[in-house]
Amino acid sequence: xxSIIFAFYGVLFLGYxxxxxxxxxxxxxxxxxxxxxxxxxxxxxxxxxxxxxxxVSLFLAIPWNTVFASVFNTSL
Amino acid sequence: xxxxxxxxxxxQRDDEVIIHIIHRxxxxxxxxxxxxxxxxxxxxxxxxxxxxxxxxxNIIIDPTLAYFLGNTILIFVWFFGFFIWIDYWFDVWIITxxxxxxxxxxxxxxxxISELHLDKVQDVTSEITxxxxxxxxxxxxxxxxxxxxxxxxxxxxxDPNGIKDAIMRLIQARTPQGDLAPTDTIxxxxxxx
Numbered sequence: 513x514x515s516i517i518f519a520f521y522g523v524l525f526l527g528y529x530x531x532x533x534x535x536x537x538x539x540x541x542x543x544x545x546x547x548x549x550x551x552x553x554x555x556x557x558x559x560x561x562x563x564x565x566x567x568v569s570l571f572l573a574i575p576w577n578t579v580f581a582s583v584f585n586t587s588l
Numbered sequence: 589x590x591x592x593x594x595x596x597x598x599x600q601r602d603d604e605v606i607i608h609i610i611h612r613x614x615x616x617x618x619x620x621x622x623x624x625x626x627x628x629x630x631x632x633x634x635x636x637x638x639x640x641x642x643x644x645x646n647i648i649i650d651p652t653l654a655y656f657l658g659n660t661i662l663i664f665v666w667f668f669g670f671f672i673w674i675d676y677w678f679d680v681w682i683i684t685x686x687x688x689x690x691x692x693x694x695x696x697x698x699x700x701i702s703e704l705h706l707d708k709v710q711d712v713t714s715e716i717t718x719x720x721x722x723x724x725x726x727x728x729x730x731x732x733x734x735x736x737x738x739x740x741x742x743x744x745x746x747d748p749n750g751i752k753d754a755i756m757r758l759i760q761a762r763t764p765q766g767d768l769a770p771t772d773t774i775x776x777x778x779x780x781x
Contacts, residue, residue, distance in 0.1 A: 524660075531667045534696070538674050542691075542699070544595040544609060544682075556670065563663050570656040579650050 514576055521571055525564075532560055597682055597689065599701070607758070610681040613726035613746045617676040624669045631661050671696065681742050683755065688731065690740060704740050706762065708733045712755050714748035731755065 536553055543549030592606040600606075638654040641647065678693040692700045709731055716727035721744075729742040729752050745751060 528663060528667075535667070535670050535674065538678065542598075542678050544592075544597050544680065546596075547594060559666065560663075563659065563666060567656070567659045567663060570652060570659055574652045574656055575650065579653055582650075 513580065517576060525568075528560075528564055528567075532557075597691070599689075600684070601686070604687075605685045606682055607685060608683040608751075608754070610683070610742060610745050610751065612676060612679055612744045613724065615720065615724050615726060616744050617672065620672045620676070621669065624665055624672070627661070627665050627668075631658055631665070634658065679743075681745070683758070688740065688755075690742075702740070704731060704733055706759055709755070709759050710734050712752045712759075714752040716748060729755070 535556060539549045539553050539556070543552075592609060595606055595609065597606075635654065635658050638649060638651065642651050674696075675693050678691065678699070680691045682689040682691070687706055688704045690700075690702045690704075692702075694700055711732040713730045713732075714727060715730065716722055716725070721727050724746075725748075726744055726746050727748040729745060729748045731740040731742075732738065733740060742748070742751065
């Protein structure tokens with residue numbers, strides 16, 4: 513069960529990375545002003561990095577055994 | 589008006605100078621960001637409710653799981669906000685000393701670029717329809733052309749009447765032979781109130 517949850521989370525995380533690359537690609541390639549693009553890419557990467565770091569930390573901190581035991585009345 | 593010397597677009601010619609860059613009016617993006625604001629508010633209320641219940645000893649969900657879900661929703665909202673911003677910021681009309689370039693971000697992976705040479709322009713009209721556009725002064729500018737693409741529409745741009753007049757002045761600034769006036773003259777003509 514734990515491996516399934518980790519696999520799902522892996523897919524979700526790949527989605528985050530793909531969306532990040534897509535946004536950075538657009539701003540770096542299509543921006544009319546390179547200065548503005550650098551500023552917005554920096555802001556985006558710093559905030560996204562912090563959010564993703566928090567997301568991974570929280571995911572790893574979840575007591576999945578307890579959560580599943582309470583939901584399904586069983587353990588992993 | 590801003591100086592666009594630091595700006596450059598793909599396909600810009602060596603002797604081409606950007607006179608003006610037009611984005612859609614800010615009210616368009618405000619309407620779209622309203623959904624983002626509602627989602628953030630709902631998220632904050634949800635997290636506050638979970639915290640209150642946990643403080644009272646009524647744990648309905650593991651707090652770490654609640655924070656994880658909240659953080660995940662926040663990431664989705666963050667990305668969604670940027671997708672809205674991309675759709676807004678990369679929908680752009682560029683007026684140069686030679687042509688008008690329309691770059692339209694139609695969907696996430698669909699980008700359309702069309703151009704119109706100033707010597708093909710036959711007529712320019714502006715349209716402001718509705719209460720909010722009238723109050724905030726935004727609307728469409730339609731440029732009629734003699735080319736294959738028979739009209740060109742700037743959608744929901746700020747000050748459509750001013751832009752229409754500026755384009756007309758730009759066209760009239762061309763010499764009778766259709767040659768381009770010097771760039772400084774064109775810039776001055778475009779910015780004339």
